[in-house]
Amino acid sequence: MRSAESMQIMTNTMAKFIDVVGKRLPDDIVGKLSELRATEDSPLAKAIYDSMFDNLAKAAELDRPICQDTGVISFFVKAGAKFPLLASLNGILVESVRIATTDSPLRHNAVQIFDEVNTNDNIGEKIPYVHWEIVDDGDEVEIEIYMAGGGGSLPGRAITLMPSAGYEGIVKYVFDTMVDWGINACPPLLIGIGIAGSAEIAAILSKKAILRPIGTAHPNPKGAEFEKLMEKGLNELGIGPQGLTGNSTVMGVHVESAARHPSSLSVGLSVGCWAHRRGTIRLKKDNSYEIKSHAGVAL
Numbered sequence: 559m560r561s562a563e564s565m566q567i568m569t570n571t572m573a574k575f576i577d578v579v580g581k582r583l584p585d586d587i588v589g590k591l592s593e594l595r596a597t598e599d600s601p602l603a604k605a606i607y608d609s610m611f612d613n614l615a616k617a618a619e620l621d622r623p624i625c626q627d628t629g630v631i632s633f634f635v636k637a638g639a640k641f642p643l644l645a646s647l648n649g650i651l652v653e654s655v656r657i658a659t660t661d662s663p664l665r666h667n668a669v670q671i672f673d674e675v676n677t678n679d680n681i682g683e684k685i686p687y688v689h690w691e692i693v694d695d696g697d698e699v700e701i702e703i704y705m706a707g708g709g710g711s712l713p714g715r716a717i718t719l720m721p722s723a724g725y726e727g728i729v730k731y732v733f734d735t736m737v738d739w740g741i742n743a744c745p746p747l748l749i750g751i752g753i754a755g756s757a758e759i760a761a762i763l764s765k766k767a768i769l770r771p772i773g774t775a776h777p778n779p780k781g782a783e784f785e786k787l788m789e790k791g792l793n794e795l796g797i798g799p800q801g802l803t804g805n806s807t808v809m810g811v812h813v814e815s816a817a818r819h820p821s822s823l824s825v826g827l828s829v830g831c832w833a834h835r836r837g838t839i840r841l842k843k844d845n846s847y848e849i850k851s852h853a854g855v856a857l
């Protein structure tokens with residue numbers, strides 16, 4: 559097949575998958591929301607969860623986005639070095655966003671810095687954001703789509719602490735941020751924490767942490783324990799669904815880490831809202847695809 563034809567097929571596949579991600583939550587998030595609803599005692603918290611599930615059902619029935627804020631779109635690409643369209647993939651992803659913006663439709667969320675003009679097609683300077691990793695010499699790519707809404711982005715931040723602040727310093731930073739800003743992000747939240755030696759590494763790791771499926775754990779048993787303790791503690795804040803109090807404030811806490819400089823300890827924080835719209839798709843060299851995040855979906 560000619561590469562122009564392949565590019566068109568991949569572009570359409572990605573545009574359709576963006577549409578799915580905006581209208582249907584991934585399976586792990588739906589499962590977690592059901593689980594959290596069952597743990598709530600108060601009628602108010604239960605009613606909030608019921609309204610979320612009504613919202614999901616209406617989005618499916620009416621073929622509309624789950625939330626009016628369809629976010630700024632990011633792609634996290636794990637590429638095999640021999641994927642035939644690797645050099646064209648950035649253009650394919652940008653074009654897929656342009657198509658989905660019209661066809662889904664998606665809200666216009668790309669405002670150019672300094673000019674302060676909305677581009678009206680979700681394409682702007684370095685947006686959609688594409689994060690690249692070459693992971694092997696295979697001929698496939700795996701792509702995470704993430705729709706970062708404004709409210710969910712508000713608690714996002716990163717800081718470099720003195721190492722003497724220790725892991726207690728990380729905990730304090732996350733709790734202070736959640737108390738100040740968590741309510742803006744439409745709880746229950748998926749909390750991503752990056753720990754590294756510089757702010758930019760910690761920040762990107764925190765975003766990657768919220769792309770991990772719920773139920774996965776940090777590979778270091780101490781990291782996994784840290785995640786569990788943070789989840790328990792954040793739930794005890796009692797912020798609850800949509801900030802109206804309840805037993806659970808978070809869907810989970812995920813930590814991603816990188817070795818640090820001996821003299822610095824950086825923390826990044828990213829938050830996913832209850833409408834945590836992400837999706838994982840694997841593209842193959844014969845233009846076929848495999849969707850990993852949404853069972854039973856065909857494009």
Ligand code: SF4
Nearest residue numbers: 625707709710744831
């Ligand atoms: S935080 Fe999430 S659910 Fe709330 S308005 Fe933003 S995108 Fe929508």
